[in-house]
Amino acid sequence: MGSTSSRQQVAEAENATFFTKEELNKLKADFETGGVEKVTSLIERKLSELDKTELNIAVTGETGAGKSTFINAMRGLQNSDDGAARVDTKEATMEPAGFPHPSLSNVYYWDLPGIGTTNFPADKYLKQMKFKKYNFFIIISSCRFRENDAKLAKEIKRLGKKFYFVRSKIDADFDSMRKAGKEINVKKELEYIRNDCLVNLRKAGILTESVFLISSFEHEKYDFKGLNKALEDEMPIIMKSIFVLAYPNRSVEIIQKKKNILQKRIWMLATLSGSVGAVPVPGLSFACDIVILIGAIIHFRKCLCLDEASLQRLANITNKPVEELKAVVKTPLLGEINKDTIVRLGWRITVVVISAVEFALNFVPVIGSIFGAGSSFLMIYTILNDALKDLTEDAERVMKFAFGIS
Ligand code: GDP
Secondary structure: OOHHHHHHHHHHHHHHOOOOHHHHHHHHHHHHHHHHHHHHHHHHHHHHHHHHOOEEEEEEEOOOOOHHHHHHHHOOOOOOOOOOOOOOOOOOOOOOEEEEOOOOOOEEEEEEEOHHHOOOOHHHHHHHOOHHHOOEEEEEEOOOOOHHHHHHHHHHHHOOOEEEEEEOOHHHHHHHHHHOOOOOOHHHHHHHHHHHHHHHHHHOOOOOOOEEEOOOOOOOOOOHHHHHHHHHHOOOHHHHHHHHHHOOOOOHHHHHHHHHHHHHHHHHHHHHHHHHHOOOOOOHHHHHHHHHHHHHHHHHHHHOOOOHHHHHHHHHHHOOOHHHHHHOOOOHHHOOOOHHHHHHHHOOHHHHHHHHHHHHHHHOOOHHHHHHHOHHHHHHHHHHHHHHHHHHHHHHHHHHHHHOOO
C-alpha cells in the first residue's frame, strides 16, 4: 500500500472518529481479545482528553489595536456583556490577561501586552508571557505592522509555535474612505491594504503570504471567516474540534460542523454505556444511562449555543427579545432535562434502529461488532442522535431568525 493511500486512510480514520488509525487498530484488537470491557479504557481516556484538553489562544498587539474587541467577537460576546474583555482601557499591564470562553471552560483567549509597550527583546517577552502554554499566537494591528511585530513572529516561529497576522478595523478604513467622498472598489482597496501589510512585513524580514483583514464587528465580511478556517485547518484533530465547538453560531456551515463533531462523541458514550449494560447489576445500567444522557444533552445545548446564557447573548447582539428567539425552538430539550424527559425520548428508539446500525457500520469499523453488547448501546446511541438532530435544527432556526437569514 502506497504512503499516500495510507496517509489518506489515517486522515479518514481521524475524520470519522477522534482516534488515530493506530488507536482504531488497538480498539479493534482489544475488542477481539477482551470484548467491550477492554475497549472502554481507551474510549474513556479519549473522552477525558477531549474534555480536559485546553485551547489557549494568545492575542498580542499594541494598545488600541483591537485585541479586546477581537477576543470578545471570537467568544460571541459584545463589549458590554458580562465576562467581556474591557475595551478602551489604557493601563499597560505586563501580565497576560486570560478570558475564558463563556460556555466551554477549557478554551481561553489571552490578551498579551504589545511587545512595543514592554522593554523586552522578543525572546524575553515571550518567556515573560509564558509562551509555552499558548497553542498559537495572533498578532494584531490596526495600522502597519512594525519591526517589533516581525521580530516577535520570528521568535514565535523559532520556538516552534504558529502565528497569524491580523489587520483589524477594516470597516473603519472603509468608513474613512466614504467620509472622504472616495469612490470605493472594495476588492481593490483590500488588495491595497493587504499588499501594504505584506510589504512592511517583508521589509522587516517576514516572508508571509497571509495577512487576515478583519472587522470584529462584521464577521461575515472580509477575512474573519478565512482566519477562523485557517486556524481550524492547521490544528491537530482534538484542538480543531474544541475550537469549532467554541465558535459562536454564525452560519449553517458552522452549526453542521459542530453536529459532526458531537456525533462522534455519541458512539463513544454509547459504547461506554454498552459495557455497563453487560454488568449484571439490576438498575445500574439504566441509572448510568440516564446520567450519560442528561450530561450529553446539556453539553450539546452549550456547544450549539442553545443554553440560556448563549441565547441571551445572541438576543443582545441582534437586538431581539430572547423570548422571540426561544419561540422558534421546537424541541422540548431546552427546558429542564431529567429522567422523565429521557424516558419520553426513549419511545422513538425502534423507529431509528436501522439508520443507527447503518451509521455505525459505515463510519466506525469497531462498532459494528460492539453492537451486540447490549441494548444500552442502542438506547444511548439512538436517543442522542435524535436529540442532536433536533437541537441542531433548532440552532439553525434560531441563528437564521436572529440574523434575519431566510
Ligand atoms: P486593545 O487595546 O488592543 O484591546 O483594543 P480595544 O479592543 O480596546 O479597541 C480599541 C478601540 O478600537 C475601541 O474603541 C474599539 O471599539 C475599536 N475597535 C476594535 N476593533 C474594531 C473593529 O474591528 N472595527 C472598528 N471600527 N473599531 C474597532
